[in-house]
Structures are given as structure tokens and as C-alpha cells.
Amino acid sequence: MKTVIVGAVAGGMSAATRLRRLDPTAEIVVFERGEHVSYANCGLPYHVGGVIADRGFLLLHTPDSLRTRFDLDVRVRAEVVAIDRARQVVRVREVAGGGEYEECYDRLVLSPGAAPFVPDLPGIERAMTLRSVTDADRLTALLAERQPRAAVVVGGGFIGLETAENLCLRGLAVSLVELDRQVLAPLDPEMVPAVHAELRRHGVSLHLGTALTKVLPDAVELADGRLLAADLVVLAIGVRPEVGVARAAGLTIGPRGGIAVDDTMRTSDRHIYAVGDAVEKTDRLSGETALIPLANTANRQGRLAADAIAGRPVRLDGRLGTAIVQIFDLTVAVTGWNEKRLRAAGRPYQAVHTHPASHAGYYPGAEPMSLKLLFDPGDRRILGAQAVGGAGVDKRIDVLATAMRAGLTAGELADLELAYAPAFGSAKDPVNMLGYIADNLITDAQRTVQWHELDAAVTAGATLIDVRTEAEHAAGHIPDSLNLPLDTLRARLDELPDGDLVVYCQVGQRGHTATVLLTGLGRRAANLDGGYRTWHAATIDG
Amino acid sequence: MKTVIVGAVAGGMSAATRLRRLDPTAEIVVFERGEHVSYANCGLPYHVGGVIADRGFLLLHTPDSLRTRFDLDVRVRAEVVAIDRARQVVRVREVAGGGEYEECYDRLVLSPGAAPFVPDLPGIERAMTLRSVTDADRLTALLAERQPRAAVVVGGGFIGLETAENLCLRGLAVSLVELDRQVLAPLDPEMVPAVHAELRRHGVSLHLGTALTKVLPDAVELADGRLLAADLVVLAIGVRPEVGVARAAGLTIGPRGGIAVDDTMRTSDRHIYAVGDAVEKTDRLSGETALIPLANTANRQGRLAADAIAGRPVRLDGRLGTAIVQIFDLTVAVTGWNEKRLRAAGRPYQAVHTHPASHAGYYPGAEPMSLKLLFDPGDRRILGAQAVGGAGVDKRIDVLATAMRAGLTAGELADLELAYAPAFGSAKDPVNMLGYIADNLITDAQRTVQWHELDAAVTAGATLIDVRTEAEHAAGHIPDSLNLPLDTLRARLDELPDGDLVVYCQVGQRGHTATVLLTGLGRRAANLDGGYRTWHAATIDG
Known part of the structure; x- marks a missing residue:
């Protein structure tokens, strides 16, 4: 049984090494279009920032080390340009020489990954991306040779923020451009102001709710007409599954634009599996397909595809998409x-x-x-x-x-x-x-009011009660709220106006105590969830 | 409905505040034998060590603040000495004046906690314990006034180690005496040498496998005859549930010596609940009763007892006993x-x-x-x-x-x-x-050998194969093992002796790769679980 794997990072490499462990004599050929294999993708921004000083740390393996340890036939700068499904062969183009040849397979695993999205804008060819070791080399070379002072990072997602932080660490003045009114789309609006503040505190200039329209020789132009100085432009506005070869071969592409696979990672061709950022996963909550370009899922899929090829029963459960990012x-x-x-x-x-x-x-x-x-x-x-x-x-x-x-x-x-x-x-x-x-x-049917429901509650006639201390109230409070500190509340019940009450404290805990007291005494009261702090975060950001 | 609570720390205080939140007008009386209420028990060693410099930080509430905020009638230095279950009254002794009075209850919650075990040994009255704020005050006063130089801590459990560390931080020469051959009984023997090494690295003198037999004016004597200088002796050899009053009242005591409760925290008297370190919990794995003196469970039980008293359906699930300790x-x-x-x-x-x-x-x-x-x-x-x-x-x-x-x-x-x-x-x-x-x-039926099974495997004729590099092998290896580095293994298969093989590397990962290779080639091979590092830890400690 001969397995051909397309792509030698994360998912592809997990599939290859797992296959080897399952069968010491199987023939396994891995094609990688780029120069590097099995590298630590997620470390690239930190190498650019100098946090991971030694580039060698990112390169976990070479084709040689993979041959020695796992008896894998890994061919780099070898791009699979076509799949002939009827004959079960892939067409391989040698990136260096341009020569082409065919390689047959019994099973094929596609792990082509995803490519940074590059919008079609004037001057965009000057913009860089940060997806591969080659990208990182290009970026660090530019930093060393041209000593740029001003950088514009386009895109406020995980990679965009990591890139912005690391360019700051390199001493550049960094502007971040994001189409949305907030960075980090996975966060709800009241959770994100702390991130905006942290970026600004470290000198990142935020340009939210506006788009890049043009890249000029030393600046970028935004949709609102502003010009931002830019010796360096990095695009981080998301990735698109690399499905060209799969699509041309007639494999089913899913509704989100990724290769469609079942929960054993099999494509619409029963001899072909696909894993990693190029494929659609199943969202655990909705059961619908989703693009979740995360390393842990890519690795897991690679292993499970190998298991499936070896005839084991496997099933990838729906994904939650757990993710984390450090921002300063x-x-x-x-x-x-x-x-x-x-x-x-x-x-x-x-x-x-x-x-x-x-x-x-x-x-x-x-x-x-x-x-x-x-x-x-x-x-x-x-x-x-x-x-x-x-x-x-x-x-x-x-x-x-x-x-x-x-x-x-x-x-x-x-x-x-x-x-x-x-x-x-x-x-x-x-x-x-x-x-x-x-x-x-x-269980207790305690009522809370969310920060975005507060206006409606007040409009409907509710009175806001601040149960924090007088000092806390004086330091900042929600407009038109009555200050009745929790520890005096029992003694001052007669000061409460009639009608509905919305109680709040700093974080919600004293507010809860006050709310249950008032409710227990027969008042209609609700606690402001997350207290003044959540409300403040949600309303001050700009 | 009037609820009387005995004990104003952790479980008792959780019950009291939860009850109040469930019913703003209920009568709640809390008796506390000691001087302090609702204090941070787990912080006491760190206060002694000066890590938590301000003693006030440990005192989360006072009787006054509990009255103001939660309308609780908290009486300190008031010891409940007897329960008359027929009449539903407790007998209370005023610790200061010695006067006694009765207090009736509809529901009673016992949270008397556990007392440090003090063995009956000559001179033991000089030994101190560290369970309450009063204990901590006594210890810090002694440290300030007498400037002791040498301390002996008896008991290598969580509290003993925290105490030893904190006395080190105060500049004392600390000896630790533990009856077992290891500290931290919850750890298996191969996991504990790192802890012994860390203690020794910070100057703690370990005396394992021996018992305290006598406390002398400036030293302690051990069962093996050794004398250890001791200006200060702290006992931390475990706690015993305080069940005297419960037992005298005829409440059922469980097989481990704690108050027996059902999974709603009710004792054998349907008007009396008990929570915290004084009661027996259910072990999640065995379903048997267990003493688990941990703050999180005490707090949870307190809340659930309040819920039960309020007529809610509650059930405390079996406990896992998750615990953590920092040792330097x-x-x-x-x-x-x-x-x-x-x-x-x-x-x-x-x-x-x-x-x-x-x-x-x-x-x-x-x-x-x-x-x-x-x-x-x-x-x-x-x-x-x-x-x-x-x-x-x-x-x-x-x-x-x-x-x-x-x-x-x-x-x-x-x-x-x-x-x-x-x-x-x-x-x-x-x-x-x-x-x-x-x-x-x-799933793959991969075989591993545990560190403690290695001798038997070798005796039965297995050959040990070290698949680490030559340099790693030279730096230390298991006796009588053959060094065949993983990356050369495929080429040197003919050097392998006949018979069973036990493969090992540093941590088990390369060993796994080698084992599946050898197994796949038809050899009987097993991987040493945890590799050289686990074996080394298990065998070098002394």
C-alpha cells in the first residue's frame, strides 16, 4: 500500500508519521511545494519579533531527518499540480527545474493548507504576508536591510495582533487597520476594550471600522481617506483554503469553500483524504460546516486520517474552536x-x-x-x-x-x-x-440585566441603584443612579423609589446580594450582570 | 425558621451567607469558639513566612461586617458544648466569662472543622500547630520575640511542606520529619524525588522513614535515636474531625471518624446538617466514605446544606480530592x-x-x-x-x-x-x-513496561535497548542496556539479540517510535513508560 501526502506541515506530517508508526514498511511519499517541512507555523510572528531568536528552533525536521527517523520519502519544492483520480496518480512539478512527473498512489492525503487572502488593490504587491518560513525570512530580511520605521498591519485577528506586537518589539511604529469596529472578532464587544487599551498602551495606533484601499510606495490609503505612513505593510486578513487542485480534480468543495470531508476525513473520492486548514470541519454546536484553521485540529485530523487509511474506526467530533492569543x-x-x-x-x-x-x-x-x-x-x-x-x-x-x-x-x-x-x-x-x-x-430564577439591556430597562421606568461605597460611586458611576451602599441598604429601604430596580456594584457580587435581599422583600429587582466594570468597558471604548 | 450554625469558617460561613441570600428574614445565629471568623485558613503558612505580610488580608470578615452585610448574628468565643436533640437546643459556653446559656434551633448546621493531631509524647506541649489565626499569631510572635534559628516540622503533607518552606523564607534552618519514606503521600514514589530534591536544594534537611519520639527543651529526638536541634517545633501530621459534641449528642459517626452525612449533608438527625472537615465525604471512585479536608469541598457543602434547609433538591457528588501545593x-x-x-x-x-x-x-x-x-x-x-x-x-x-x-x-x-x-x-x-x-x-495494544516491572523483565530474559543518542547514553543509562540510537535502528536491526526487548529513551517518545517499528517487524518489544527519566527518578532517590 502506497500513500502519497500533499503538504508537509501540521496535518500532513501528523498523517505521515502516524502512518509509519502503524506500518513500518508502508511506502509513504510526501510532497511539499515550499522549502521547509514540519515547521512551527505558530512561532513565525515571534521569530520576526526576535522572541524566538534562533530560526532553527522553528524547523522541527528536515527531509533528511524524516527519512532517517521515519523512513519517509519527503520531496520539497515539489508541487502537486493535478490529480488523476481515475488512474490514481498525482502530477508533480519541480519548483526549481520546472520538470514534471507522475506519482501513483493507493491512498492520497491532501494537506495543502490555506493561503493568506490578498485583496486586489492598487500597490498590493508591496504588502507581505506571514504564513510560511519563507514569508518570515522575507520579513526579517527586510527589517534588517531597510530598517523600516513605520509598519501597517492590516487585519485585527490572531495573526494580525501577534504580528503587530512583534513589530512593536522590533521598535517599529505600528498602525493596525481593521474593517470591523473591533479587533478579535471572536470576542463580544464588551470584552474587547481591554484589548484595544492594551494595544494603545504599547503604542499601536488603531484604525478600526475602515478598510485598506491602496498601497502607496511609503504609505497606505484607507477608505476614510486617511494616509498612514508605511515602510512595511503586512496583510493578515484571514486565510482561504487552498482547494485549486482538489477542485480541478472534481472533489466536492463545501459551502465555506473548503474541501468537503466526512468525519473520517475522507473526501468525495474514497481513495482521497484531506486534513488541516484546507478542509471544512463540523461545528460542534450547530452541526454545520466551518473553517477552523487551528493547528491542534490539523494535527488531530492528520493522525485520524492515517488511522482511517489503516482501516481503524475513527470519527472526528465537532469542533469548538478553542483559541488563545497573547497581546503584550x-x-x-x-x-x-x-x-x-x-x-x-x-x-x-x-x-x-x-x-x-x-x-x-x-x-x-x-x-x-x-x-x-x-x-x-x-x-x-x-x-x-x-x-x-x-x-x-x-x-x-x-x-x-x-x-x-x-x-x-x-x-x-x-x-x-x-x-x-x-x-x-x-x-x-x-x-x-x-x-x-x-x-x-x-434554579433561583434570579434576574440579571445585561449591559446592552440597561437603556431599555431605564426607559421602561426602572431605577438604577449603585450599591457600591460612596467613594466608588464618586469615582465613576452609571448616569442617573442612586447610591445606596450594600452595607446600609437594610437600614435605608425606605429611600428606595417605587417601581422596578436595577442594582449594580463593581463586578456583580454585591449587586447579587442586594438583588436577592430586595427580591426577598418583595421588590422587583434585577442585578446588572458583570457590574459597573462590564458596563463601563462596553460603553467607553472608542 | 431559625438556623443555628456551629463554626464560622469555610463551610459554616458558606452555609450562613447562602441561607441569608435564600431568605432575607430568616433568623441565623453563628457560634464560633475562636476569636476569628471567615478567615483564609489556607493563607496561614504564608502569613508566617511573611509572603502575606498584612495579617488583615486573611481576615475576610468580622462579626460586625457579617451583621451589617448579611444580617447574621455571629458570636465569637462562644463554644457549643452540647446539643439537646430532643428539645432542639444547643448549650453555649462563653469562652471568656465561662457563662453558659442555651439557644434553640429549627435547623442546626455543624461545621466544627478538624483539629491538628497531637501525639502523646514527652515534651509535646512545646510543639505548635498551624490551623487557626490564633495559631499563626502565636507562631509569628515566637519568631519575633525569640528569634529561633532551628525549626523542626513534623509531617510531610501539604501543610507541613508549606510550613517548612515559609520557615525557610524566615531564615530558619528547617528539618522535616516524616514517618513515611516520602513526603506527600498522594504522590507515587517515582513522582516524589523531584520534591525531595527541591526541598534539599533550599536547605531543608529531610528525615524520612522515622518518627518523632520526644520533644526536648532545645531539640527533638527521633525513633532512630538522632537528635535534631529545634528552637521551634511545628506539628503537621494531619487533622482529626472534631466530633466530640456530635458524638455526645448521639449523631452517627462514620467509619473514618467523621460525622456521617447523606448526600444532602444531613446527619442521622433530620434537623441537623454537618459540613466541612468534620464530616465524611464519598470517594468518587470507590463510593466509600473518605475524609477530605479541603476548602473547596467545605465551601460547597456549606452552600448545599443551606439549599437543603431551604427545601431545594441537592446532592453532593462523590469527591476526587483534587489538591495542589507549591514547594519553593x-x-x-x-x-x-x-x-x-x-x-x-x-x-x-x-x-x-x-x-x-x-x-x-x-x-x-x-x-x-x-x-x-x-x-x-x-x-x-x-x-x-x-x-x-x-x-x-x-x-x-x-x-x-x-x-x-x-x-x-x-x-x-x-x-x-x-x-x-x-x-x-x-x-x-x-x-x-x-x-x-x-x-x-x-487500541493499538502497544506494550509498555513500568519502572518497577523492569527488573522482572530483565530477569525473564529481556534485553534493554537504549535508543537515545550515544551522548545521552554516555551521560547515564540503565545498567546492561545496549545503545542503538533510534535514527540508526533500521540499519542495525541485525545487531539486536534474540528474545524479548525492552526499549527506552529519555521520556518515552522515541522509545515508542522504536517499539512500534520493532513490533511491526515481528519482534516482541515493549517501551519503558516515562523513559529513563522516570526510571532514574524512581531509583536514585534516597
């Missing part, structure tokens, strides 16, 4: 769906915002974070989570992603036994607290 | 059962050892850790996990504890979508890798 001193991590998407899909949900510390407040070094949990008010399953902060953000999202994958309900988060010592968490971990709050909403 | 620069975390316990219980299990990095090796700052996973070879469920290392240990144990709680199988760990960027993890996270290795053992 801030960490952002997400899993599942966000509120924007749930709302657009018309799917019922309930949201919880908290602002916990990474560990017990009485132990030094605790760092603040903001957490958001979305869950289904019907079956109570977790629909998504977002975390923005410092230490411990990765841990909480990993725990939540695990809980989602396992089908735990939001309330069951309260019962998780998470490791507690003062340096690591709290007796009630932030994840437990999400569970308790969700439980309060469901 | 090392973190140790555990969940579920260890191998010692599984073996003693005769329960079938399979073990996996790995030595991953906290994040991608190509990104700076990755810290090593050792992970151990135990799972059921039948239903493949996770039975326990241990982690020893630096950054990211807490995250992996929390993910594994969540997976256990949710009933995931070991193999399903491979499919978890954990947040990956170079600073936070790897495309295949250490937790994913545990899943892949478990999957190899089960």
Missing part, C-alpha cells in the same frame, strides 16, 4: 460561540460576566481577568466562553473547553474540584463561580 | 487515586508517565513537568493523575479533574480542544498526549 501583557482566550453569533443565529442563550482574580486575593500577585460564559437556558449546556486578562486565563478556558466537550451543564461547573492553594486559585475557583451564578439564574 | 519553585498537583492506592485496592489500572514542557519548546520559558495518568483498562475511565513541575501544572490537573468529573475516557483526552499558542501549550497539549498514549496502549 494581556491574554485572550475563547471557546465555542460568542453572543454575537448566538444572537445572529436566533439561538436562546443566557450570559454571565465576572471579573475574578487569577488566585486568592489575599495572596500576592493575583491578576484580574474578565470571564464571560454563555449557556443554553433550556438544557443548560455551555455554549461558549471568553476570557481576557493575565495569569490563569488559559487555565480557565481549557477547563471550560473540557467541560463543553464533555457536555457538562453550566451549573455543574460549580461542582468541579479544581486545584486550590492560594497561589493558584480560590476555594471557589472563577470557573466554580460561573457555575454558581448560572445556577442562581436558573 | 515546584508545583505538585493531584486528583483522584494514585497507583499505590489502586494496587492496594486490587483495582485494575494502567499507568502512563510523560515529561512534557509547559508550552511549545521553541518558545522561550518552557518549564519541564512530569505527568502521570492512571486509567481503567476496562471502561478506560480516568482514575487519577499527578503532576510535578513548574508553570502549567495547575492547568493540566484542573483539565484532568474536569475530564474525570465528566466521565471522559483516557482516550478522549486526545480530542480535547485546548487553547494553543506557543506561550501557553503545544499543538498537542500534554493532556492530549496522555490521551494519545492511552489510546496507543488500548
Whole structure:
């Protein structure tokens, strides 16, 4: 049995090495169009920034080392340009010489990846991308030779932000251009202002809600007419699955433009498998297809494709799309769906915002974070989570992603036994607290008001009650709110106006205590979810 | 409805505040024998060490603040000395004046906690304990006034190690005495040498496998006759549930010596609930009762007892006993059962050892850790996990504890979508890798040999093959092993002796590749689980 693999990074390489472990004598040929194999894609921005100084660290293998260790026939600068499915051969073009030859296969694994999207704009050929080692080499060479001072990064996604940060580290003045009103589309609007602030704090100039229209010799032009100085332009506006060869061969392409595969990674041709960024995955919540260009899923697919080729029963479950990015001193991590998407899909949900510390407040070094949990008010399953902060953000999202994958309900988060010592968490971990709050909403029918529902509540006649201290109130509060500190509330109940009440504190905890007190006394009261901090974040950003 | 609560820390305080939130007008009286309420028990060693400099940080509330905020009637230095169940009254002794009075209840919640065990030994009255704020005050006063130079800590559990570390931080010469051959009983023997080394590296003198027999005015005497200088002796040899009052009142005491409660925290008297360190919990794996004196479970029980009193349906699930401790620069975390316990219980299990990095090796700052996973070879469920290392240990144990709680199988760990960027993890996270290795053992029937099975394998005639490089082999290897580096193995197959082979590398990964190659070629080969590193740790410690 001979297996041909197209693409020697992430998914392709996982398939090749797993196949070898399953069969020490199978014939395995790997074609790679580029020069490098099995490299650490996700490290490229950090190599550009000098954080990963030694480029060799990114190159985990060479064709030689792969031959020696895994007996793989890896051919670089060899592009598969066509598949003849009837004859089961691929047509290979030698990038250097231009010669072509055919290679037959019993099974074919396509892992061509995705290419950075490059819009058709005047001057765009000067813009660079950062997807391969070759891209990174080009960028570092330019940084060394031309000593650029001003860079424009187009695109505020994960790669765009990592690139912006690393160009800052290299001393460049960086402008970031993003079509949306916010960076990091996976975050809901009230979660993102901390990211904008962190970027600005480090000198990144943000240009949101506007598009690149032209690349000039030393600047770029935006849709709003502004010119930004740009000795260097990096495009990071997303990637598109590389499906040209697959499409030309008549393989089914899915609705999102990726190669369609079943849950065993098989394409519409039963001899051909496809994995990685080029293929469509299944979204775990909707069951619909989705493009999820993430390394962990690519690696997993590669392994499962090898298992499938070896005749094992495999099944790739629907994906949550857990992702994380470091932005200077801030960490952002997400899993599942966000509120924007749930709302657009018309799917019922309930949201919880908290602002916990990474560990017990009485132990030094605790760092603040903001957490958001979305869950289904019907079956109570977790629909998504977002975390923005410092230490411990990765841990909480990993725990939540695990809980989602396992089908735990939001309330069951309260019962998780998470490791507690003062340096690591709290007796009630932030994840437990999400569970308790969700439980309060469901079991106790406690009412909360979201930041975006506040105006409507006030318009409908509700009075805002700030239960923080007088000092906190004086330092900033929501307009037209009455300050009745929690610890005086019982004594001052007669000062409360008639009608509906919306209570708030700094993060939602004292507000909860006040709300249950007032509700217990027969008042119609709701707590502002996430408190002043969430409201403030949602309303001050600009 | 009037609820009386005995004990104003952790469980008791959680019950009181939750009850208040459930009913704004309920009568709630809390008795606390000590002087302080609602304090951060787990921070006490760090206050002694000066890490938490401000003692006030540990005192989260006072009786006054609890009255103001939660309308709680909290009475300190008021000891409940008897319960008259027939009349539903408790007898209260005022610690200061000695006066006694009765207080009636509709519902009673017992949260008396556990007391440090103090063995009956000559001179033991000079030994101190560290359980309450009063204990900590006594210890810090002694440190300030007497300027002790040498301390002996008795007991190598969590509190003992935290105390030893913090006394080191205060500049004392610390000796640690532990009856067992190892500290931290929750760790299996091959996981613990790193902890011993870390303690020694920081100057802690370890006296393992010996007992305290006598406390002298300036020293302690051990069972092996040694004398250790001791200006200060701290006992940390475990705690015993405080069940005196409960027992005298005729409440059922469980087989482990804790108050017996059902899964709604109700004692054998339907008007009396009990929570926290004084009660027996249910072990999640065995279904048997267990003493698990951990703050998170105490807090959870307190809340659930309040819910039960309010007539809500509650059920505390079996406990895993997830725990974590920092020991200087090392973190140790555990969940579920260890191998010692599984073996003693005769329960079938399979073990996996790995030595991953906290994040991608190509990104700076990755810290090593050792992970151990135990799972059921039948239903493949996770039975326990241990982690020893630096950054990211807490995250992996929390993910594994969540997976256990949710009933995931070991193999399903491979499919978890954990947040990956170079600073936070790897495309295949250490937790994913545990899943892949478990999957190899089960699905592929790959054979591994544990460190403690190696001698038997060699005695039975197996040859040890070291597939590391010649340099690694030269730097240290298992006696009588043949060095055939992995990358030369295919070319040197004829050098392999006949018979069974046990393959090893540094951590198990190259060994796995070699083992599947050899197995695929028809040889009987097994991989040494955890590689040289696990074997070395298990065999060099002394």
C-alpha cells in the first residue's frame, strides 16, 4: 500500500508519521511545494519579533531527518499540480527545474493548507504576508536591510495582533487597520476594550471600522481617506483554503469553500483524504460546516486520517474552536460561540460576566481577568466562553473547553474540584463561580440585566441603584443612579423609589446580594450582570 | 425558621451567607469558639513566612461586617458544648466569662472543622500547630520575640511542606520529619524525588522513614535515636474531625471518624446538617466514605446544606480530592487515586508517565513537568493523575479533574480542544498526549513496561535497548542496556539479540517510535513508560 501526502506541515506530517508508526514498511511519499517541512507555523510572528531568536528552533525536521527517523520519502519544492483520480496518480512539478512527473498512489492525503487572502488593490504587491518560513525570512530580511520605521498591519485577528506586537518589539511604529469596529472578532464587544487599551498602551495606533484601499510606495490609503505612513505593510486578513487542485480534480468543495470531508476525513473520492486548514470541519454546536484553521485540529485530523487509511474506526467530533492569543501583557482566550453569533443565529442563550482574580486575593500577585460564559437556558449546556486578562486565563478556558466537550451543564461547573492553594486559585475557583451564578439564574430564577439591556430597562421606568461605597460611586458611576451602599441598604429601604430596580456594584457580587435581599422583600429587582466594570468597558471604548 | 450554625469558617460561613441570600428574614445565629471568623485558613503558612505580610488580608470578615452585610448574628468565643436533640437546643459556653446559656434551633448546621493531631509524647506541649489565626499569631510572635534559628516540622503533607518552606523564607534552618519514606503521600514514589530534591536544594534537611519520639527543651529526638536541634517545633501530621459534641449528642459517626452525612449533608438527625472537615465525604471512585479536608469541598457543602434547609433538591457528588501545593519553585498537583492506592485496592489500572514542557519548546520559558495518568483498562475511565513541575501544572490537573468529573475516557483526552499558542501549550497539549498514549496502549495494544516491572523483565530474559543518542547514553543509562540510537535502528536491526526487548529513551517518545517499528517487524518489544527519566527518578532517590 502506497500513500502519497500533499503538504508537509501540521496535518500532513501528523498523517505521515502516524502512518509509519502503524506500518513500518508502508511506502509513504510526501510532497511539499515550499522549502521547509514540519515547521512551527505558530512561532513565525515571534521569530520576526526576535522572541524566538534562533530560526532553527522553528524547523522541527528536515527531509533528511524524516527519512532517517521515519523512513519517509519527503520531496520539497515539489508541487502537486493535478490529480488523476481515475488512474490514481498525482502530477508533480519541480519548483526549481520546472520538470514534471507522475506519482501513483493507493491512498492520497491532501494537506495543502490555506493561503493568506490578498485583496486586489492598487500597490498590493508591496504588502507581505506571514504564513510560511519563507514569508518570515522575507520579513526579517527586510527589517534588517531597510530598517523600516513605520509598519501597517492590516487585519485585527490572531495573526494580525501577534504580528503587530512583534513589530512593536522590533521598535517599529505600528498602525493596525481593521474593517470591523473591533479587533478579535471572536470576542463580544464588551470584552474587547481591554484589548484595544492594551494595544494603545504599547503604542499601536488603531484604525478600526475602515478598510485598506491602496498601497502607496511609503504609505497606505484607507477608505476614510486617511494616509498612514508605511515602510512595511503586512496583510493578515484571514486565510482561504487552498482547494485549486482538489477542485480541478472534481472533489466536492463545501459551502465555506473548503474541501468537503466526512468525519473520517475522507473526501468525495474514497481513495482521497484531506486534513488541516484546507478542509471544512463540523461545528460542534450547530452541526454545520466551518473553517477552523487551528493547528491542534490539523494535527488531530492528520493522525485520524492515517488511522482511517489503516482501516481503524475513527470519527472526528465537532469542533469548538478553542483559541488563545497573547497581546503584550494581556491574554485572550475563547471557546465555542460568542453572543454575537448566538444572537445572529436566533439561538436562546443566557450570559454571565465576572471579573475574578487569577488566585486568592489575599495572596500576592493575583491578576484580574474578565470571564464571560454563555449557556443554553433550556438544557443548560455551555455554549461558549471568553476570557481576557493575565495569569490563569488559559487555565480557565481549557477547563471550560473540557467541560463543553464533555457536555457538562453550566451549573455543574460549580461542582468541579479544581486545584486550590492560594497561589493558584480560590476555594471557589472563577470557573466554580460561573457555575454558581448560572445556577442562581436558573434554579433561583434570579434576574440579571445585561449591559446592552440597561437603556431599555431605564426607559421602561426602572431605577438604577449603585450599591457600591460612596467613594466608588464618586469615582465613576452609571448616569442617573442612586447610591445606596450594600452595607446600609437594610437600614435605608425606605429611600428606595417605587417601581422596578436595577442594582449594580463593581463586578456583580454585591449587586447579587442586594438583588436577592430586595427580591426577598418583595421588590422587583434585577442585578446588572458583570457590574459597573462590564458596563463601563462596553460603553467607553472608542 | 431559625438556623443555628456551629463554626464560622469555610463551610459554616458558606452555609450562613447562602441561607441569608435564600431568605432575607430568616433568623441565623453563628457560634464560633475562636476569636476569628471567615478567615483564609489556607493563607496561614504564608502569613508566617511573611509572603502575606498584612495579617488583615486573611481576615475576610468580622462579626460586625457579617451583621451589617448579611444580617447574621455571629458570636465569637462562644463554644457549643452540647446539643439537646430532643428539645432542639444547643448549650453555649462563653469562652471568656465561662457563662453558659442555651439557644434553640429549627435547623442546626455543624461545621466544627478538624483539629491538628497531637501525639502523646514527652515534651509535646512545646510543639505548635498551624490551623487557626490564633495559631499563626502565636507562631509569628515566637519568631519575633525569640528569634529561633532551628525549626523542626513534623509531617510531610501539604501543610507541613508549606510550613517548612515559609520557615525557610524566615531564615530558619528547617528539618522535616516524616514517618513515611516520602513526603506527600498522594504522590507515587517515582513522582516524589523531584520534591525531595527541591526541598534539599533550599536547605531543608529531610528525615524520612522515622518518627518523632520526644520533644526536648532545645531539640527533638527521633525513633532512630538522632537528635535534631529545634528552637521551634511545628506539628503537621494531619487533622482529626472534631466530633466530640456530635458524638455526645448521639449523631452517627462514620467509619473514618467523621460525622456521617447523606448526600444532602444531613446527619442521622433530620434537623441537623454537618459540613466541612468534620464530616465524611464519598470517594468518587470507590463510593466509600473518605475524609477530605479541603476548602473547596467545605465551601460547597456549606452552600448545599443551606439549599437543603431551604427545601431545594441537592446532592453532593462523590469527591476526587483534587489538591495542589507549591514547594519553593515546584508545583505538585493531584486528583483522584494514585497507583499505590489502586494496587492496594486490587483495582485494575494502567499507568502512563510523560515529561512534557509547559508550552511549545521553541518558545522561550518552557518549564519541564512530569505527568502521570492512571486509567481503567476496562471502561478506560480516568482514575487519577499527578503532576510535578513548574508553570502549567495547575492547568493540566484542573483539565484532568474536569475530564474525570465528566466521565471522559483516557482516550478522549486526545480530542480535547485546548487553547494553543506557543506561550501557553503545544499543538498537542500534554493532556492530549496522555490521551494519545492511552489510546496507543488500548487500541493499538502497544506494550509498555513500568519502572518497577523492569527488573522482572530483565530477569525473564529481556534485553534493554537504549535508543537515545550515544551522548545521552554516555551521560547515564540503565545498567546492561545496549545503545542503538533510534535514527540508526533500521540499519542495525541485525545487531539486536534474540528474545524479548525492552526499549527506552529519555521520556518515552522515541522509545515508542522504536517499539512500534520493532513490533511491526515481528519482534516482541515493549517501551519503558516515562523513559529513563522516570526510571532514574524512581531509583536514585534516597
